[in-house]
Amino acid sequence: MTNTSDSEYIQETDTDPDSISISNTEISSTVDESIDESLPLENDDITELTIDIFDLLDEYHTTHILEISSPKFYKNATENTANILINEWIDADICDDDNFEDVYEELTELIESTLEIFVEKSGFIQRSKKYTMDTINIPSSIDIPALTTKIQELQNIPQPQQKTKEWHEYRYNLITASNLWKALGSEAQVNSLIYEKCKPLNLNGTDYNYTNTDSALHWGVKYEPVTVMVYEHMFQTRVGEFGCIKHSKYPFIGASPDGINIDPQNQRYGRMLEIKNIVNREITGIPKEEYWIQTQIQMETCELDECDFVETRFLEYPDETAFYNDETHEYKGVILNFIERTENGVAKNSNPVYHYMPVDVSSDRDTIMNWIQIKKDELRKKGMVLYSTIYWYMDQFSCVLIPRNKSWFELAVPKIESVWQTIEKERVDGYEHRSSKKRIPKVNVVLSSDSSNSYMINNLVLTNSICLVKLDN
Known part of the structure; x- marks a missing residue:
């Protein structure tokens, strides 16, 4: 074949x-x-x-x-x-x-x-449609009044402030689009999702307060605003933020779109945006299964029919000299990493606060240094200090249109609902049986005899034992 x-x-x-x-x-x-x-x-x-x-x-x-x-x-x-x-x-x-x-x-x-x-x-x-140079700007047929009403409805949905106790509790009672794919996956994946959603919230744990700036997850978060800027500049549109939205019919389903096109003069008006900033895998233009499911849940939750699935690869220059000498990349820029400063110096556990140079700012040194100085002065008044300056360039960009598939969702939602019912039940009855089983360490014992024959015993059970020896009077 x-x-x-x-x-x-x-x-x-x-x-x-x-x-x-x-x-x-x-x-x-x-x-x-x-x-x-x-x-x-x-x-x-x-x-x-x-x-x-x-x-x-x-x-x-x-x-x-x-x-x-x-x-x-x-x-x-x-x-x-x-x-x-x-x-x-x-x-x-x-x-x-x-x-x-x-x-x-x-x-x-x-x-x-x-x-x-x-x-x-x-x-x-x-399943999805790749853009080509011939099709990337072909207008789609859109109902502007209907989309305007829908976008206003989404903007008016009450939202708890991000990272607050209420925000975490709100998301705790939803299966969000980013991990809902597990509900449709293997038995092990379903088990993992149920266990994650049954575990009580621990808002005092380090998981909620600590930012690992070296993780692939943080890389994606750091470069998401850059991707939005590039997308807006490339397609001459505006993208709005909408927070975490609950499905109107299935209140256990939620979605947090990376953005929605909100410029009524643009052909992409009302189209959702999902971003993946790749670190170490190939960009193929074919959405992975979990990402395709994520976009479908987002479209169903927001009742919108199209989603631009954007994958990017950003790389960072080793220093500012390399940045200024590079004339080959159309999209490149600067990120300023600020952290909180206290009276005694830099605060411990201070999470990074990023400020992004707009992509339409001239890349000459004087213009950029002036922008950096303005930001430093602005943030100093808020108790922030510049920790590092990041010079980046966009190495790859892929934009794929994913249409809403209502037939797929109609078949998927009973499975999702069944998983949620299990979560609700086991939050009361107990979920500990779903925790991952600890592996028993393998123990090898070799028995040797005078006849030079050896015997191997595997997986000997380890026990805490006491040896009693009877002594003669």
Whole structure:
């Protein structure tokens, strides 16, 4: 079989599902180029075969819609279709062991070509759509008055202040979009989620007050405002913040979107924004399963139909000289890291406070040094001192449109609700049985005898024991 990556299974399009029509002639003529002499087909069979493929793909999509969260969904659909057809051909003696591999490979390529048409023309919601230079600025059809009403509703939802006791309690009673994927995952992942949500809140613990600035999580938080600035500049839009929003129908589901486009003059008005600032993995343009689920939950919670999924890779210059000498990167800038200062000096455990130079500020040294000095003077009045200056550049940027998939959510929500009911029950009845089991250390004991034979005993149970020795009078 051809070694085809997931991204090659679908050519992304911006087709409007409401205006779809397709004919048998269109299917067969479009995939005709994929027909190879290895396939046991006459010319009259091509149309019939491609229509069979179309029907099998349609059936797979309908019966496996919950699995569309997987990045391998289209690859699995292709393999499933190929296996059904090849087995039928074997039963009909159309192919045999001598030419099986060639036939299977060519059949798979034919299915891949048909799949591209299927995704474009079938009317099913695509998993995601990559932007190209030709499609990145194509306006989508939006209802501005309806979106304005919805955005105002979201902005008016009461929100507890971040990081307060009320904020933590509010989130404690929700399965938020960022970890809801576990409710739809393996038994171990469901178990982990239930255990996390059943554990009592400990607001005095260091987990709530300590910031590990070296963690991948903190890197993402630190660079999220930079990504927003780049996105706003790149698409000439404005992004608003909305906090943690509770689902209106399912009050155990919550979502904290990274932002929503709030410029009514922009073609992206009302489109949500989800950001992932990558540290050490490849950016493929194909949303990982947990991220795809996260965006679906956000769209369902906010009742919006589109989400731009943005992945970026930021790197940092070793020093300011490298920053000023670099003329190759379009997006680069400065982050100032301030920390709290007390009368006796810098406060212990002071969390970083970042200030970001706007991306449209000139990158000449005098302009930047002037901006830094203004910020230092401004923050000094608030008891803050400049701890470090970070010079960054954007190494990679990926923007993928993820459409809302209501059919998927309708199938997913009963599973999510079942997990939440278990959480509510076990918060009362006990959840300790879900804690991870401690591994028993392996103990090896070697017994030797005079005959030079040795015997190994594994996993000898360790016990605290007392040896009693009876002494003669």
